[in-house]
Amino acid sequence: MRTIPPSLKPSVVSEIDERLSTVASEHDVRIPWAIESGSRAWGFPSPDSDYDCRFIYVRPRERYLSLWPERDVIETPLDAVFDVNGWDLTKAVRLITKGNATAIEWLRSPIVYTGDAGFRDRLLALASDVAERAAVGRHYRHVALQQRSGPPSLKRFFYVLRPAAALRWLAVHTDEAVPPMDLPTLLSEGDVSAGIRDAARDLIALKAQTRELGSGEAPEILQRFVTEQLDDAERFETMPPTRDVAESRARADAFFRAEIG
Structure with missing residues (x-):
């Protein structure tokens, strides 16, 4: 599958395709999932936003049996436009099983460079079965608090x-642990007020038109929304695990073995 919006520059997409092809060839791996992360996939790009391609790769089965495990990350040269790197299937599955929201998000990206829909759906099903909601909640709360503690800017x-x-x-x-990636969908499916959606839409439109938003303040309605969500999510800090660790690991092992054939 492939989902490329017209807002992405064709020349940049072609370069990303080339990098993915080179990675597969030079490292002898299969790439069943390659997506855009970062502000473009989150739904609020700027005119000068770079391209953050992330991918999951799978090595031939026999290479997972080595006494000397290979590095579980593949990176390509980083520059002002391209940030293209990926994780081995082992790393992705381990992190998803722990409730790592970053790894889970990759499966919900609205921008797909190349992907096996069946692989995505199987890994999403695993995430839904094993990811701890509390871990996912803590991840998002800590990210927000960390960003909030920095110098304020739009x-x-x-x-x-x-x-x-x-x-x-x-x-x-309340029964799910795999939220969408992009901000507009999160707000749409989050049952927020029309005022919050409208304020966010206007701020997104402003960001899309200017390279530097400056140090102005966000609309009061959005600031209140953020504070309310962070206060409410404090419950995740002390929420006990709801998944059986041994069972989750067994499911993750079964998924991994099936995927490497």
Whole structure:
């Protein structure tokens, strides 16, 4: 599958395709999932936003049986435009099983460079079965608090607002642990007021038009929303695990073995 919006520059997409092809060839790996992360996939790009391609790769089965495990990350040269790197399937599955929200988000990206829908759906099913909601909630709360503690700016506010919206989504979807990646969908599915959605939409439109948002303050309605979500999500800090660790690991092992054939 492939989902590339017209807003992405064709020349940049072609370069990303080339990098992915080179990675697969030079490292002898299969790439069943490659997506865009960062502000473009989060739904609030700036005119000068770089491209953050992330991928999951799978090595031939026999290479997982070595006494000397290989590095579980592949990186390509980083520059002002391209940030393209990926994780081995082992790393992705371990982190998803622990409730790592970053790894889970990759499966919900609205921008897909190349992907096996079946692989994505199987890994999403695993995440839904084994990921701890509390771990996912803590991740988003800590990200928001960390960003909030930095020098205030409208640009930084987006990196507070999105995790706050993810926390709201988790509060509304009480039996799920795999929130969407992009801010507009989080707000739409998070049952927030029309005022919050409208204020976020206007701020996104402003960010899309200017390279530097400056140090102005975000709308009061969005600031209140963030504070409410962070206060409410404090419950995740002391929430006990709900999954049986041994069972989750067994499911993750079964998924891994099936995927490497």
